[in-house]
Amino acid sequence: MKSTSLLIPFIGFSLLYLLLIVLGREDIAWFFKPLLMPFLILAVYFHHRFTTKKILLTALVLSWIGDILLMFVDKAEWYFTAGLIAFLISHIFYIILFSKQLKIYLKKSKIIFWVGVTVIVCYLTITMLLLLPTLNELTIPVFIYSMTISIMWLFAFKGFLNWQKPANSYILIGSLFFVFSDTILAFNKFYTPLQYSSLLIMSTYLAAQYFIVTGILKLNEKK
Numbered sequence: 607m608k609s610t611s612l613l614i615p616f617i618g619f620s621l622l623y624l625l626l627i628v629l630g631r632e633d634i635a636w637f638f639k640p641l642l643m644p645f646l647i648l649a650v651y652f653h654h655r656f657t658t659k660k661i662l663l664t665a666l667v668l669s670w671i672g673d674i675l676l677m678f679v680d681k682a683e684w685y686f687t688a689g690l691i692a693f694l695i696s697h698i699f700y701i702i703l704f705s706k707q708l709k710i711y712l713k714k715s716k717i718i719f720w721v722g723v724t725v726i727v728c729y730l731t732i733t734m735l736l737l738l739p740t741l742n743e744l745t746i747p748v749f750i751y752s753m754t755i756s757i758m759w760l761f762a763f764k765g766f767l768n769w770q771k772p773a774n775s776y777i778l779i780g781s782l783f784f785v786f787s788d789t790i791l792a793f794n795k796f797y798t799p800l801q802y803s804s805l806l807i808m809s810t811y812l813a814a815q816y817f818i819v820t821g822i823l824k825l826n827e828k829k
Contacts, residue, residue: 612652613820616645620812627805639677642812643670646819656826661703662819668696669815690751697754697784700818704761704777707769707825722763730756733789740796748792759785769825776821783814 619642626635647666650659672692678685730752741748762781766774787810794803 612645612649624809640674646815653823658703658706661699662822665696665699668692694751697758700758701761704765726756726760737796755788773821773825776817780814780817783810787811
């Protein structure tokens with residue numbers, strides 16, 4: 607059995623999970639959430655050895671821990687904080703992962719790179735300006751988190767300009783879905799409640815993890 611075959615049940619369980627949310631059965635979906643990330647973790651674990659394998663596994667396990675912690679936010683606020691810390695560290699490992707992969711290169715235009723940097727800086731600036739009035743004592747933690755995910759996006763974009771196709775596109779798309787997911791989460795919690803927030807956050811989050819894992823595995827296929 608190929609390790610990538612484990613991506614199929616991940617897709618199936620993810621669609622079932624999202625369908626339950628659409629149907630308003632979040633009480634049932636709650637039990638499915640911890641079962642999703644293990645498929646990706648196992649897909650990477652059973653993949654042949656490659657340089658950044660342990661880094662990717664660490665990022666995925668931390669994301670899984672974050673998922674589980676966020677399941678209990680209604681019990682106490684510290685679960686939300688602990689969950690975000692787990693995801694923050696996970697993003698740092700994704701940054702390390704992408705930086706290590708940057709050793710595989712095909713050089714592209716510096717102009718395109720700086721256009722991308724400008725877009726990312728604008729995203730970070732606009733997001734913080736909109737959220738700032740409601741953050742109060744959480745201003746610094748939210749800024750650190752937003753900065754971290756922006757750097758992760760930057761490294762994915764830099765990789766997009768250097769890595770071979772189609773892996774580069776998968777990873778960039780995954781990083782963008784991560785940005786969408788975390789941005790929706792931040793605006794839903796700190797700015798204004800958003801309709802269908804659970805569906806939007808989880809669909810973009812699951813897509814992010816799938817595309818990044820698929821991209822990294824493609825980037826490290828045996829030649």
